[in-house]
Amino acid sequence: MSSQGLDSVAEARKTVRLLEAACVAQAESTERKRAALLARMRAVAAVALACxxxxxxxxxxxxxxxxxxxxxxxxxxxxxxxxxxxxAHELAMNEARDYCERRGMQSSVSTETVSGVSVMTEHESSVSFECHPRF
Structure with missing residues (x-):
């Protein structure tokens, strides 16, 4: 092979190595960006779950x-x-009000019983009510 042909092959190999290096650098950059985005998404998910x-x-x-x-x-x-x-109180009261309103009436709560006062326990509200005509 002539020296000119060898120079062309060497130059082509050099160009290929440079392109490979650029692709690897771009892939590493993309991977870093994805890792950062994934970390942010995990943080957002953790905050949402905590809330x-x-x-x-x-x-x-x-x-x-x-x-x-x-x-x-x-x-x-x-x-x-x-x-x-x-x-719990608000939900029970709303259910009573909605029940009577669907019948064209208004609710009148006669008694409410509540239980559970400690943090992170189940709290309950039981409401007894009547439906009366609107005046």
């Missing part, structure tokens, strides 16, 4: 007729934090 555990969950039972005619009962419970009792 959700502090806020907690709340649920209610169906409204049921009690032994006294025209009187109904609904119970609600909530967990997660000091204000769980307030969420």
């Amino acid at each position: 959700a555990s502090v806020v907690g969950c709340a649920s209610s039972t169906d409204v049921v007729a009690s032994g006294k005619p025209g009187t109904y009962t609904v119970a609600a419970s909530a967990t997660g934090g000091r204000m769980a009792w307030a969420r």
Whole structure:
């Protein structure tokens, strides 16, 4: 092979090595960016999970007729934090109000029983109510 041909091959190999090095550097840069993004996404997920555990969950039972005619009962419970009792109370009251409003009436709470006052325990509210016509 002539010296000019060998120079061209050597130059082509040098160009290929430079391109390979550039690709490797770009891949490493992309990998660092992905790792940083993944770390940020994990941090956001951890914060969201922490907030959700502090806020907690709340649920209610169906409204049921009690032994006294025209009187109904609904119970609600909530967990997660000091204000769980307030969420349980609010949910029970809203269920009672909504039940009567669907019948074109308004609710009148006769008794409420609450339980659970310690942090991070289940708090419950049971409401007995009646539905009365709107005036």
